[in-house]
Amino acid sequence: MRCYVGRDYDPIPGQWYEDLEDNEIFQVLSVDPDEEIVEIIYENGDTEEIDLDTWHELDLEQAEEPEGWSNDDEDDEDLDDDDLDDDEDRPPRHRKRRRVTWRVVLFTVLLLVVVGGAVATIHWYGTSAYYVGFDGDRVAIFKGRPGGVLWVDPELVERSDLERDRVPRSRVADIEAGIEQSSLSDARRYVANVTEQADELEQRRAATTTTAPPTTAPPATAPTTAPPPTTAPPG
Numbered sequence: 001m002r003c004y005v006g007r008d009y010d011p012i013p014g015q016w017y018e019d020l021e022d023n024e025i026f027q028v029l030s031v032d033p034d035e036e037i038v039e040i041i042y043e044n045g046d047t048e049e050i051d052l053d054t055w056h057e058l059d060l061e062q063a064e065e066p067e068g069w070s071n072d073d074e075d076d077e078d079l080d081d082d083d084l085d086d087d088e089d090r091p092p093r094h095r096k097r098r099r100v101t102w103r104v105v106l107f108t109v110l111l112l113v114v115v116g117g118a119v120a121t122i123h124w125y126g127t128s129a130y131y132v133g134f135d136g137d138r139v140a141i142f143k144g145r146p147g148g149v150l151w152v153d154p155e156l157v158e159r160s161d162l163e164r165d166r167v168p169r170s171r172v173a174d175i176e177a178g179i180e181q182s183s184l185s186d187a188r189r190y191v192a193n194v195t196e197q198a199d200e201l202e203q204r205r206a207a208t209t210t211t212a213p214p215t216t217a218p219p220a221t222a223p224t225t226a227p228p229p230t231t232a233p234p235g
Contacts, residue, residue, distance in 0.1 A: 009060050011038045011052075018063040025063050043069070053103070126152030130187040131178040132194075137164045139175060139194065141187045146178025157184065160191050166198045 009017065011028045018025050029039040029047070036052040043066050126149035131142050139162040144154030167175065171194055181187040 008056055009062060011040075011055055016063040016065050017058075017060045020059040020061055025066060027065070122150055123152055125149060127155075129180055129182060130157065130184055131180045132175055132187050132190050133178045134164060134175060135159055138162065139164070139167065139191055141184065141191065142178075143184075146180065157187075160195065162191065162195045162198060166202070167194060168197055168201060171197070 011031050013028050013030055016025060016027045024042060026040045026042045026048075029041050031038050037049050038052065038055050039047065039049050041047045126144055129143075129145060131144070131146050131154070133140060133142055133146065135142075135156060138159045140159040141157045142154040143157050144152060146154070148154055164172070175194075179190060181190060
C-alpha cells in the first residue's frame with residue numbers, strides 16, 4: 001500500500017515524472033477528467049491507466065525526458081503507407097500494465113469474503129436439517145433438504161425396517177415429499193411414531209378378522225301336514 005506524501009503534482013500531458021518508490025520514470029500521455037483516468041507510458045514503452053486517487057498517492061518528482069527517448073506512437077505518424085503495411089505483422093510495441101493498488105486488493109478481498117460467505121451459507125443451509133423420506137421401498141432418514149440445495153445433495157443417514165406398503169395412507173404423500181425435522185432425534189421420533197401407527201392398524205385388522213361371528217344357516221322349516229278328511233255321520 002502506498003503512503004501519502006507531501007509532493008502532489010497534477011498530471012500534465014507530456015510531462016515526465018519519477019516514481020520515487022518504484023524508481024521508475026514515466027510520461028503522462030493523457031488525462032480524462034470525466035473518467036478520472038490518467039494514461040502514462042514508461043521509459044521501456046509499457047503503458048498504464050491509473051485513476052486520479054492512485055495518482056495522488058504516488059511519491060512523485062518531476063523528471064527530464066530520458067536521453068534518446070522516442071515515442072513509437074509519435075514516430076508512427078511519420079511513416080508512409082508502405083511502412084505501415086510492413087508493420088502490420090509486427091507485435092505491439094507497447095504493453096499495458098495493471099497497477100495493483102490497495103483499492104484493488106481491498107476489492108478482491110471483499111469479493112472473496114462475499115463469495116466465501118455465500119458458499120458457506122448455502123452449504124450450512126443444505127446440511128443443517130434432517131428429513132424423513134423413502135429410500136427405495138423403505139422409510140429412511142436423510143441429512144439435508146428434500147431434493148437438495150444447488151450442489152449440496154442430501155445424505156442417507158439410516159434406513160428403517162418400515163416398508164412403504166405398511167405406511168398408513170395418510171402419511172405416504174408427506175413422506176414421499178420429505179418431512180423436514182430439526183434434528184436426528186426428531187427424525188427418529190417421527191419414524192417411530194409412523195411405525196407405531198402402522199403396527200396399530202395391522203393389529204386392528206387382525207382383531208377384526210379373528211372376532212368376526214361365524215355365518216350360520218337359517219333353521220329348517222317344519223313340513224306342513226294336511227288335516228284328516230271330515231266324514232258325514234250316518235243318517
